[in-house]
Every structure is written in structure tokens, then in C-alpha cells.
Amino acid sequence: MPPGEQGDSMNAPILLFDRHFLFFLAARGHMSRRFTMAPRRAAIKDMIESLGVPHTEVGAIRVNHQEVDFSFVPTTTEQIVIKAIPTPFDITRKTLLRPQPFDQVKFVADVNVGRLARLLLSLGFDTVYSNGFKDSEVAKIATREQRIVLTRDTALLKRKCIVFARRIRGEDPYLQLKEVLGFFGLARGKFDFLSRCTTCNCRLQPIEKQTILHRLEPKTKRFYTRFSICPNCCRIFWKGSHHGAMKERLRALGIPLDALEERP
Numbered sequence: 121m122p123p124g125e126q127g128d129s130m131n132a133p134i135l136l137f138d139r140h141f142l143f144f145l146a147a148r149g150h151m152s153r154r155f156t157m158a159p160r161r162a163a164i165k166d167m168i169e170s171l172g173v174p175h176t177e178v179g180a181i182r183v184n185h186q187e188v189d190f191s192f193v194p195t196t197t198e199q200i201v202i203k204a205i206p207t208p209f210d211i212t213r214k215t216l217l218r219p220q221p222f223d224q225v226k227f228v229a230d231v232n233v234g235r236l237a238r239l240l241l242s243l244g245f246d247t248v249y250s251n252g253f254k255d256s257e258v259a260k261i262a263t264r265e266q267r268i269v270l271t272r273d274t275a276l277l278k279r280k281c282i283v284f285a286r287r288i289r290g291e292d293p294y295l296q297l298k299e300v301l302g303f304f305g306l307a308r309g310k311f312d313f314l315s316r317c318t319t320c321n322c323r324l325q326p327i328e329k330q331t332i333l334h335r336l337e338p339k340t341k342r343f344y345t346r347f348s349i350c351p352n353c354c355r356i357f358w359k360g361s362h363h364g365a366m367k368e369r370l371r372a373l374g375i376p377l378d379a380l381e382e383r384p
């Protein structure tokens with residue numbers, strides 16, 4: 121029996137979502153945030169996800185003002201309050217739903233947020249991305265390397281092994297970046313601008329122009345003097361005109377230019 125949005129029935133738990141979950145509930149055609157669940161023996165994680173809300177977006181679950189974890193099995197007409205993650209989300213803090221926090225902010229980006237991944241890499245964030253990633257690979261990397269998953273695929277985030285994640289709402293990559301910086305509280309302080317390879321996440325190393333002259337186009341050779349190289353894929357980087365445009369867009373997002381420490 122599907123969950124009901126209206127009347128209550130005997131021995132059926134009631135789920136009450138806060139307004140932040142409307143994004144997911146509306147995507148499933150639900151007009152309400154209050155649900156009377158069909159009486160069945162199931163963990164609260166499964167009940168929540170059956171309504172289209174991935175567990176990674178849940179900040180707290182309260183039953184009679186007591187916090188419970190995802191394994192809680194409702195048995196009566198309890199009213200269960202589902203709270204969203206408060207922002208900024210501190211992934212280094214232990215909570216009942218996430219008893220094993222991460223040490224640091226590192227990302228793995230799904231194939232549907234590739235341009236966001238490159239922007240994060242440009243700002244110096246440790247971000248793993250490939251346009252060939254399968255869902256299972258993203259989940260495996262997140263678990264093995266303690267990385268936060270960034271994706272626009274809600275279904276991916278229902279995997280139990282994914283603990284920290286953000287289901288990206290925006291469509292424009294710069295707005296997605298703003299969303300990530302805001303959600304995880306990363307918009308403060310300096311960024312290691314242009315310090316990582318935007319293809320393979322390795323830290324770039326400065327390289328003498330003389331040693332790579334044969335690889336440069338005539339105009340690049342003429343107008344630029346400082347270069348860096350990725351020790352992994354050997355791509356060469358320099359601060360071309362597109363970096364100026366990127367800085368302008370970042371400034372428009374509210375990132376002050378003096379927060380962008382450039383390397384080399």
C-alpha cells in the first residue's frame with residue numbers, strides 16, 4: 121500500500137518533513153510534507169527514501185523529541201519528524217546519523233556535474249572526477265577515500281555506503297559552485313586558485329618555460345611567461361584570458377579576488 125498524504129490509520133507511523141525536503145517530495149508529485157505510512161516493518165531510512173528523499177539529505181530524525189538513527193523501526197502511530205541538515209554542514213562533526221565523520225573536505229563528482237568538478241578543482245579543492253564514472257564507482261571511491269559525493273542523481277544517494285553528499289539543485293555550474301561553497305561553509309578564507317590539474321586532481325608543479333617551448337602555440341609562447349605542469353598527465357597550465365573571465369564570475373558570486381591565491 122502506498123503512503124497516504126491525508127488520513128491516518130491504526131498503527132501507522134506519520135512522517136513529517138521540514139520544508140527543505142519539498143525539492144524531493146515535489147519531484148515525486150507529493151503536495152504535502154506529512155505522510156501516513158502503510159503499516160509495515162521497515163527501517164525509517166527505507167520509509168524516508170520511499171518518498172523520494174535520499175538519506176544523505178537528512179540531518180536528524182526525532183520521535184517524541186528523541187533523536188533516532190536510520191535503523192529505527194517505527195511500530196505505532198508515532199509522529200516522526202525529519203529535519204534537513206543545518207548549514208553550514210560540518211562534515212568533521214560526529215552526529216547520531218553520521219557517527220564516523222570525515223577528517224577533511226574532499227569530493228567525488230558524478231558525471232552529471234563535470235563542470236562543477238572543474239570549478240572546484242580550479243579553486244584548489246581535492247576533487248575526483250571522470251566522465252566515465254559509473255554509480256558503483258562513485259560510491260566505492262566515496263567510501264574508500266572518505267569523499268563527499270556531489271551529484272544530480274537522487275537515486276545514487278540512496279546507497280547506504282554514501283554518508284556525506286549533496287544532491288546539487290542548480291543547473292548553472294557557477295551557481296552549483298555557490299551552492300556547494302555555501303552548503304559546506306567553504307566560502308571563507310583563501311582558495312588555492314589554479315593549484316590542481318583540472319583533469320586528474322594532482323597538484324601542479326612550476327616548470328621553466330624553456331623546457332616546454334616545443335609544446336607551446338606561437339601566441340602562448342609570445343604572451344605568457346609562467347607555466348606549470350601536472351606530474352601525472354603532463355598537461356601544461358598557464359594563466360590565459362579564460363582565467364580572467366573565471367575570476368570575474370567568481371567575484372560575481374561573492375568571492376573576493378584577494379581570496380584567490382594564484383599558483384604558480
Ligand SMILES: [Zn+2]
Nearest residue numbers: 317320350353
Ligand atoms: Zn593531470
